[in-house]
Amino acid sequence: MFDPVIAPSGTLLGLLQRGRGDGTLHALAAPRAEALAALNHCVLHDPRQDWQVENRSLYYARLYLDLHGGLEEIEAHLFGAEDILDTEESRTGLALAVLGHLAAYGRGDALVLLRRYATTGANWAWALDELALRDDDSALRGLAAPILARFPATPEGDAELAAAVRDAFEPRPWRLWAEDQRDTIGGRVRAAREQGSFDRWQRQLRPTGPRPGWSVQAVFEWAQEGLDRGSPLHVPAARCLTAVAGPDDRSLIVEAARGGPDGARCAALHYLAEARDPAVLDLIEAAAAGDSRTVAEAAVAAFERMCGDEAVDRARGWVHRPDALGASAAGVLACRGDARDAGLVLGALREAVRADGPDAPSLYALVDGTGRLGVGCAAPVLRHIYRETASSQLRGRTARALAATDPSFPTGFAVECLWDCEETTREIAALHAETGDVRVAERLRRLAADPAEEDEVQTAVRSRIGPDLPAI
Numbered sequence: 001m002f003d004p005v006i007a008p009s010g011t012l013l014g015l016l017q018r019g020r021g022d023g024t025l026h027a028l029a030a031p032r033a034e035a036l037a038a039l040n041h042c043v044l045h046d047p048r049q050d051w052q053v054e055n056r057s058l059y060y061a062r063l064y065l066d067l068h069g070g071l072e073e074i075e076a077h078l079f080g081a082e083d084i085l086d087t088e089e090s091r092t093g094l095a096l097a098v099l100g101h102l103a104a105y106g107r108g109d110a111l112v113l114l115r116r117y118a119t120t121g122a123n124w125a126w127a128l129d130e131l132a133l134r135d136d137d138s139a140l141r142g143l144a145a146p147i148l149a150r151f152p153a154t155p156e157g158d159a160e161l162a163a164a165v166r167d168a169f170e171p172r173p174w175r176l177w178a179e180d181q182r183d184t185i186g187g188r189v190r191a192a193r194e195q196g197s198f199d200r201w202q203r204q205l206r207p208t209g210p211r212p213g214w215s216v217q218a219v220f221e222w223a224q225e226g227l228d229r230g231s232p233l234h235v236p237a238a239r240c241l242t243a244v245a246g247p248d249d250r251s252l253i254v255e256a257a258r259g260g261p262d263g264a265r266c267a268a269l270h271y272l273a274e275a276r277d278p279a280v281l282d283l284i285e286a287a288a289a290g291d292s293r294t295v296a297e298a299a300v301a302a303f304e305r306m307c308g309d310e311a312v313d314r315a316r317g318w319v320h321r322p323d324a325l326g327a328s329a330a331g332v333l334a335c336r337g338d339a340r341d342a343g344l345v346l347g348a349l350r351e352a353v354r355a356d357g358p359d360a361p362s363l364y365a366l367v368d369g370t371g372r373l374g375v376g377c378a379a380p381v382l383r384h385i386y387r388e389t390a391s392s393q394l395r396g397r398t399a400r401a402l403a404a405t406d407p408s409f410p411t412g413f414a415v416e417c418l419w420d421c422e423e424t425t426r427e428i429a430a431l432h433a434e435t436g437d438v439r440v441a442e443r444l445r446r447l448a449a450d451p452a453e454e455d456e457v458q459t460a461v462r463s464r465i466g467p468d469l470p471a472i
Contacts, residue, residue, distance in 0.1 A: 012027060013042070040074070046094045054422070111134070133170060140172070238268075269287060276306065281314045284299045312332060346377065371400055427457045
């Protein structure tokens, strides 16, 4: 689920997988059967790089509406045998979210599927959350018995029920069921809510896990113990050092950062970076070139957290390094550099695309930096990233950078961005798209009238409605 195969950007499937606005426009112009096949493939095989961050559900739901698409493929996906074998919520989450939006648009068949899946499916909690936002009280009350039947009336079942109530994203169904007068429904839910609250109170009162002693050496030992267990504690250990270290401890901390055990060295580097110690940049450079990958990664992370002119000045010297510290330095210049760093940021952007492709993690900061610094000659490589990246989050940030650097953006990519899957990208488009295009005027009206659209997008849309775009 987390390594999707993405089709080329010039194909209908590739456009829809990326959530690009051109995906919707091409789907509406394509033969309906072909468009629905591509749409169903996207919904049943989640194409997102990070399904917990990127948006697709509203984008796909709107296309189902425009194509008058049936839900037979989604039904088969939800209720097939694989639902028993693969219970990961990432397998069905996108399909359930699409059904939720369709239900909000008045599709009764989507509502029926959600109710049915909530009573029988493995990812029932997600379906119940979708229903909590869209279904009426009577229908939700009717789901109480079959859902509570999932939890046997045993100590283990009651504990699982308490955890389900405590962790529910949308509490509305559980509140309705708690009002039921039957002990098998209302009594169990009320008891589960009380147990969940008690469990939460206990966790807050008795935090678990090891805690360091109150000395610099004890903190270093705690950081090393965590690293030995496979649980890096560099950052919390650095915070502990802030609480316990005094001026007399500086030499001990610097020595640990220079050559101590890996756990202590990582914690010391983070502490010294946070304190903006004058020796830390040299220590970071030495650590990044050392043999320990753990220490090198911690040194780079510590540098990225630094603020101040001295870090930016050092970044200008490190930006040409061919290692992780060089890439980090480019990101620092993109985020905190000034106009003289525009050429360095542009060079790093081009090199990142050439070496690592349009989905490189380092591109996020570099793309933002080209927009912040107004690097106009970056527009060609930004357009390439926009077209090719599989990440809708990166594409949205690229659109923002293009709005600041590319004079053709209002009549070009901004138009298709009005149909993009990310609300932040649609907001950028609403602010910049050239309203002389008849497609833009009609799309702005539709976004302004759509109850499912985000408030920020609608605010941006309404800011563009003027004499040449009649009020809605």
